Amino acid sequence: MDKFESLRAFVQVVESGGFAAAARQMDLSRSAVNKLVMHLEDDLKVQLLHRTTRKVTPTATGIAFYDRCVAILADLKEAELAVSQMQQEPKGRLRINAPMSFGTLHLAPALTDFLLQYPDLQIELTLSDRFIDPIEEGFDVTLRIAQPPEAASLIVHKLVVAHRVVCAAPSYFEKYGIPTTPTDLKDHSCLHYGHFATSNQWTLTSADGHHTVTVQGVLCSNNGEVLREAALKGLGIALLPTFLVGGDLQQGTLRQVLMDYPPRQISAYVMYPVNRHLSTKVQLLTEFLKARLGDRPYWDDAV
Incomplete structure (x- = not known):
């Protein structure tokens, strides 16, 4: 039985989480994939997988062997590519x-x-x-x-580094004032990423260290464009990457604040x-x- 085919089968079972899924990926029958892995275990005289009726997981030995198998198969692939010159x-x-x-x-x-x-x-x-x-x-x-x-x-x-800035619309600052320290953010409406309960902490840095502030606001979202739109409408202060708001800062529709306290990179x-x-x-x-x-x-x- 082909040793490399057995290695491929074992790797695919680990990555797919089971024999059936691995069989589909390899275009083989489930029994054929199982035989390949069993042959590998018999040859090594170790158990590589824990098998139950619900799932298949690697043993401690199997986890270590998986990493080695991945490297071996990658080296084999390199040799195959070199021969076929497919890279051209x-x-x-x-x-x-x-x-x-x-x-x-x-x-x-x-x-x-x-x-x-x-x-x-x-x-x-x-x-x-x-x-x-x-x-x-x-x-x-x-x-x-x-x-x-x-x-x-x-x-x-x-x-590349994805720089982030603390920013809001000029109309927001005209109405509620401009924060000058991270602590001031506690008194502002902050538009934050994620969930109210778990993602409302902003960490800013300065010469004297990190400053972590728990912020509150009217909106949180798992999408930055949603937060950008709310900031443009004057709903609050947002912590956003410049790949989203660089143009807004240039045009003046958003204004950056707390420049002396940049966010973590x-x-x-x-x-x-x-x-x-x-x-x-x-x-x-x-x-x-x-x-x-x-x-x-x-x-x-x-x-």
């Missing part, structure tokens, strides 16, 4: 997941230019602000604007499973986005 002509489908606002405003125009450069590619773009598991949901590339996860099964590249990251790290399509897209955004992204020119 990237083809096929590329599944991408990205945040909603960044995706519509900045990733979408970038991807259209990318497709013009590589016309044999097909891109499937899914936009969602939900934090997803790239491996479980089968994405080749995931973009996130947050702290990247620490996972041995993912490769993470920083693309976050960055845009591209992530992909280890077993995609030798994919020509993934590498080309990563380098394209790095070049497109640069050290100082174009949207910050407006700030």
Whole structure:
């Protein structure tokens, strides 16, 4: 029995969470996938998977072996690509997941230019602000604007710093005054991201350290464009990334405050499973986005 096929079956079962899902991914029968994994366990004389009627999970040994398998299969893929020289002509489908606002405003125009450069590619773009598991949901590339996860099964590249600012409409400040310290925000209507109960703390920094403030307001949302629209209407102060509000700051429809207390930095990251790290399509897209955004992204020119 092919050892590499057994390794592929084991990796696919772990990533899919079960034999049936792995069989669909590999276009094999469930029994065939089970035999491949059992052959691997017999050969190694260890149990790699816990099997129940409801789910399949790796044992402690299986988790460690999974990481090694992923690296081995990635090296094999590199050798195959080198022989076939497929990297010269990237083809096929590329599944991408990205945040909603960044995706519509900045990733979408970038991807259209990318497709013009590589016309044999097909891109499937899914936009969602939900934090997803790239491996479980089968994405080749995931973009996130947050702290990247620490996972041995993912490769993470920083693309660019996503600067954020505290801002509101001039009409709001005319009516309610301008905060001069982070503590002043407690007396203002603040439009914040996420949920009222869990995401209403803003952390700003200064020479004397971090300042964490619990804010309150009339609106919270899991989408930055919603908060931007509310800020433009004078409903409150928002903490938003410049890729959303750079143009508003330049035009004066939003005004930045608390410049001496910048928010903690976050960055845009591209992530992909280890077993995609030798994919020509993934590498080309990563380098394209790095070049497109640069050290100082174009949207910050407006700030």
